[in-house]
Amino acid sequence: MTNKLGIIGFPIGHSISPVFQQAALDHCGIDATYEAWEVAPDHIQTFIQGLREPDVLGINVTVPHKEAVIPFLDEVDDWATEAGAVNTIVNRNGKLTGHNTDGYGFLQGLKQTARFEPKGRRVLLLGAGGAARGVVLALAREEVQELVIANRTVARAEALVRLAQARGVASQAISLDWNVLGMVAVNADLIVNCTTIGMAHGPDATGTPLLQQQIPPTTIVYDLVYNPLETPLLREAARAGGGVLGGIQMLVHQGAASFKMWTGQPAPVAVMLEAATQEMKARSH
Numbered sequence: 001m002t003n004k005l006g007i008i009g010f011p012i013g014h015s016i017s018p019v020f021q022q023a024a025l026d027h028c029g030i031d032a033t034y035e036a037w038e039v040a041p042d043h044i045q046t047f048i049q050g051l052r053e054p055d056v057l058g059i060n061v062t063v064p065h066k067e068a069v070i071p072f073l074d075e076v077d078d079w080a081t082e083a084g085a086v087n088t089i090v091n092r093n094g095k096l097t098g099h100n101t102d103g104y105g106f107l108q109g110l111k112q113t114a115r116f117e118p119k120g121r122r123v124l125l126l127g128a129g130g131a132a133r134g135v136v137l138a139l140a141r142e143e144v145q146e147l148v149i150a151n152r153t154v155a156r157a158e159a160l161v162r163l164a165q166a167r168g169v170a171s172q173a174i175s176l177d178w179n180v181l182g183m184v185a186v187n188a189d190l191i192v193n194c195t196t197i198g199m200a201h202g203p204d205a206t207g208t209p210l211l212q213q214q215i216p217p218t219t220i221v222y223d224l225v226y227n228p229l230e231t232p233l234l235r236e237a238a239r240a241g242g243g244v245l246g247g248i249q250m251l252v253h254q255g256a257a258s259f260k261m262w263t264g265q266p267a268p269v270a271v272m273l274e275a276a277t278q279e280m281k282a283r284s285h
């Protein structure tokens, strides 16, 4: 019996998960297909009920369904409860469990690829949307020393500051102002971009929140944006001489964690990264 896996979203055409998850399944010789399913919000409950069938291993969940699926699951793990969002559902004998591998994937990219340990470090986080919230929770788990959160809408940064402080992390909010950012960046061990600045087809596709001269050569810059693979911010950071990490790292590592939950096997991360990178390159032409 060929097992089923997939990702749901609305829309879903942008997702490259089918490409790198199928590459991983084929590489490991697992008899399963991974598809993309566009599911409208009013069909979520029926769709989730169908996941209890014996040939379904599980699914990934993306925007806008990450919160909406929760009431239809039998159990939700700690990471997903804390995030208030599920990105992975596992079916075990008709029982559905919800998980969130985004924060873990973010950390794995940092630790495995950049060899960066966040504990005791100073972090400058740009942005205060959904992705930033997950990153704040992940970095708080790792006991970073200080978290400065910069956002265009400062009130949203302040809400994340309260979240970080409630978890024992010294934190402050600032505006996404060029000069203020530069002053904070000087002291940062890690800068994470969780805004859409630099994202293809986004509101500021050619922009960068920081320039080369504002980025110390010892600082790691992690841009969650993965389209394009090399963002304007990553180009500035590379010129500054420090370590750079693209959003494809987080994307692949969150998928690798999901793969392990569904199959019980370690994910072939290098195979997944290569497939994801090639797909992004092909789509950019």
Ligand code: NAP
Pocket (backbone or CB within 6 Å): 126, 127, 128, 129, 130, 131, 132, 151, 152, 153, 156, 176, 194, 195, 196, 197, 199, 203, 204, 224, 225, 226, 247, 248, 249, 250, 251, 252, 254
């Ligand atoms: P979101 O909830 O919509 O948040 C968008 C953020 O970008 C907010 O902080 C917003 O500021 C800021 N922003 C938007 N336009 C701006 C502009 N013109 N100037 C300055 N700031 C601007 O989005 P999200 O879900 O957090 O996603 C953010 C980015 O992360 C996206 O590019 C997404 O693709 C990427 N992401 C990557 C992964 C991965 O696996 N690599 C996972 C999740 C997300 P305001 O609060 O002021 O509006």
